[in-house]
Amino acid sequence: MSILITGAGGYVGQELAAALISSSPDITVTVTDVVAPTIPGSEEHRGRVKSVQADLTSTEVVDGLINETNRFDTVYLLHGIMSSGSEANFELGIRVNLDATRYILDRLRATMPGVKVVFTSSLAVYGPAQPGFIIDETNFPPVPASSYGSQKLIVETLLNDYSRRGFLDGRCVRLPTVTVRAGKPTQAASSFASDIIREPFHGKKAILPVSKETDMWICSPYTVVKNLLHARNIPKEAFGESRSVNLPGLKVSVQEMLDGLEEVGGKERRALVEEKYDADVDRIVQGWTPNFNTARAMKLGFSKDVPMIENIKQFASRFG
Amino acid sequence: MSILITGAGGYVGQELAAALISSSPDITVTVTDVVAPTIPGSEEHRGRVKSVQADLTSTEVVDGLINETNRFDTVYLLHGIMSSGSEANFELGIRVNLDATRYILDRLRATMPGVKVVFTSSLAVYGPAQPGFIIDETNFPPVPASSYGSQKLIVETLLNDYSRRGFLDGRCVRLPTVTVRAGKPTQAASSFASDIIREPFHGKKAILPVSKETDMWICSPYTVVKNLLHARNIPKEAFGESRSVNLPGLKVSVQEMLDGLEEVGGKERRALVEEKYDADVDRIVQGWTPNFNTARAMKLGFSKDVPMIENIKQFASRFG
CATH class of the missing domain: 3.90.25.10 (UDP-galactose 4-epimerase, domain 1)
Incomplete structure (x- = not known):
């Protein structure tokens, strides 16, 4: 079982990689980021992690990472320019958050059709609601109030269509603000x-x-990682017409x-x-x-925080 | 007052061009399509219409059409591969409906920032609702059940973000099924x-x-054209947080x-x-x-069918 994690230099990516390799001796993980990610996890498991430095905005680099001879069973897409970052630099944000991600989806579709893709979307797909109004996946349209949220929503829309057509098997999990993150302050507004x-x-x-x-x-990193692990185990039929889920928080x-x-x-x-x-x-x-209201997430078996x-x-x- | 209409070889584009030039002697219209569009309208007005053959999937062609020396006051984006067409040929659909449109938005942003863009979206941004459920812009999330609808929704999301940032002044009008169209059968499922x-x-x-x-x-072409004319006259402040409107039908x-x-x-x-x-x-x-429920459209001054x-x-x- 071979798994790829992009944006794996971040705190959530590191925790996810560590959790994956300790969950089963059959799992190998490739972690990638613009700077080669630290290999996480305990000494006994680290041999099953490969760290790759990769600028995903380069199509050649993506071709080298994703190809017929380098197959994955699940791909976790965690890379991205975060909310304040993509608000401050629109071009960089759209290149990383949309264009690089779309190119990855197309490479996956071409070289390993039907592969599972877990995409970390965000509560930022939603703009402001009336005070007290409780959002679920069916009662409120996402109208992002940031470029970050717009780019997340666009990838969700693509991945939904790719999944509907059977190109890929997408799961778009909208993360709450993850706190407490270890490491350093990020370019997220949160x-x-x-x-x-x-x-x-x-x-x-x-x-x-x-x-x-x-x-x-908000959601704790422990619960977010638990739910990212769960996301790949849900039968695709359970999602119905949309692959997007608001995770518990x-x-x-x-x-x-x-x-x-x-x-x-x-x-x-x-x-x-x-x-x-x-x-x-x-x-x-x-x-x-x-x-x-996260009834849909609960029904899909995700865990409460x-x-x-x-x-x-x-x-x-x-x-x- | 100079106006560009893409996809102007179609019936709605032809009617729109004719209505624009007859509405004011100060308006000139450039009509473009993959085949040079017929110049519409009565003899007295036709001198103010320019017909340009353009394959909008070519960036060189778009550069030739949209540049600093060829300014427009309003751009109507009507081109596109229709619903059955983009369901049958995914690559063609996404290239025309998304990539060509995005490149046009970026060219407009670069060469005539803040220009008005009227984008013809579609009821196809919505997937099925519960029988009898009445959709408005705030109570139901668009989850497209076709690649056509997905591509329309993605352009809406981009244009909303571009408008929020002041790059362009977008107006995304979601058309009902337009009937009775003159001309020939189209690649629309409708x-x-x-x-x-x-x-x-x-x-x-x-x-x-x-x-x-x-x-x-559904909506008659007469009302659709009337509402497309109106779309450019609405003050941008009237739209609030979303530039998307479900047109009357x-x-x-x-x-x-x-x-x-x-x-x-x-x-x-x-x-x-x-x-x-x-x-x-x-x-x-x-x-x-x-x-x-088209209360929002009515409030914005659009006409009933x-x-x-x-x-x-x-x-x-x-x-x-």
């Missing part, structure tokens, strides 16, 4: 949701660019995140978070909606 | 809706490939169309329609939904 927990645990200051009253739709206010930091990490760590409003970040974040205090404790015990 | 009226008026047989009980969401069963044919054209013409089920056409047509009998009478008096 980066602060991890920063305000992670940085204080490392004794560093963190900036809070939005109001503490902001509600967010929790609606949590920034104030509750700060309270959780203080409860697990103490007052000194809480004091390291500095409020400093950023209009660009706030505009993107306020364009998202925190109210989701752990309580946020549990999430922070797990982060603290591993990385704090 | 072609029969015109064929079963037009062909009998020309003394020819027509094939009905779906059940007579099928309800369709009528829910009409195929039986009612046949009754209308008999009422206007008599029993002999009605007898020229032969029922011959076509599973491919039926699958696409049954994937559409005939129930729309005329009764279908009126529509058939107008066709008969002009082309019958």
Whole structure:
């Protein structure tokens, strides 16, 4: 069983690769990113991971990675320029998030037709909803309020059509804001949701660019990785007319995140978070909606998230 | 005032060009298609129409058509491989419907930023809804059940983002099935809706490939052209967060169309329609939904359609 993960240098990609190789001795994983990703996992499993440096905006590079002699059973597409990044640099965002991804889909279709593709989409496919309105997959049209969300939605639309036609077997999972991410701050507008927990645990200051009253739709990395593993095991027939799913998450206010930091990490760590409003970040974040009904995800067998205090404790015990 | 119409060899493009030049002596129109379009309109106005043969899948050709020295005030994008055509030939459909259109948007953005773009999308962006469910722009997500619908939705998503960023000023009008079209049968799965009226008026047989009980969401060409003219006059601020609008139409069963044919054209013409089920056409047509609430279109000043009998009478008096 051979699996490819793009964008695997990121925190979620690393955790996913580690989880895959430890889940079965029959699984080998190729991890790729613009910089050759660290090989994750424990010593005993690492021999089954191959790390490949690849600029996916180069068609030659993609041809070298995906071809008849280099087959995969499942491909996880995690690469991308994140929300603030693709808002700041439209050309780069669309090249990486749309063009590179589409070329990969076409190469997969040509060289390993019908292969399973798990695409990490985002709650950012949705624009703002009326306060209190609860979104599910059937009652609200995605009208993205960012280029990032637009590009995610376009890939979903392509992958749905490719799946309907039998070119590929796509699964588009719309991730909540993943927090607490280890590693470094990212170019996601939501980066602060991890920063305000992670940085204080490392004794560093963190900036809070939005109001503490902001509600967010979040999920722990543990649950996200569990659900990414699950995504490839769902029979394709279970999806019906759309391959897109809003993954489970929790609606949590920034104030509750700060309270959780203080409860697990103490007052000194809480004091390291500095409020400093950023209009660009706030505009993107306020364009998202925190109210989701995830009945469809539950029916497809995805897992609920752990309580946020549990999430922070797990982060603290591993990385704090 | 200089206006470009792509796909202008088709019936709607011809009618639109004629309506534009007769609406004001200050308007000049460039009509383009893979075959140089007929110059429409009455003798006195035809001097203000330029016909250009252009294969829009060629970037050199698009560069020649759209550049700094050839500016337009409004661009109508009507070109495209229609629903059955792009279902039968995926590569051709995506090249014309998506890639050529995107390249045009990028050229417009580069050479005449902020220009008005009226894009003819389709009810085919929606997949099937529950029987009786009434769709508006806010209560139902587009999940296309055809490659044509997917490609239309992708262009809408791009044009929405381009408009949000100020690159272009887009207006995506989702057309009902346009009937009665003069001219020839097309590669639209809905072609029969015109064929079963037009062909009998020309003394020819027509094939009905779906059940007579099928309800369709239709609009007369007269109203569609009127609404395409209106689309460019709406202040962009009126659109809010989405540039996409479901245009007004009528829910009409195929039986009612046949009754209308008999009422206007008599029993002999009605007898020229032969029922011959076509599973491919039926699958696409049954994937559409005939129930729309067009309050948003009405609020934006678009016009209601005329009764279908009126529509058939107008066709008969002009082309019958």
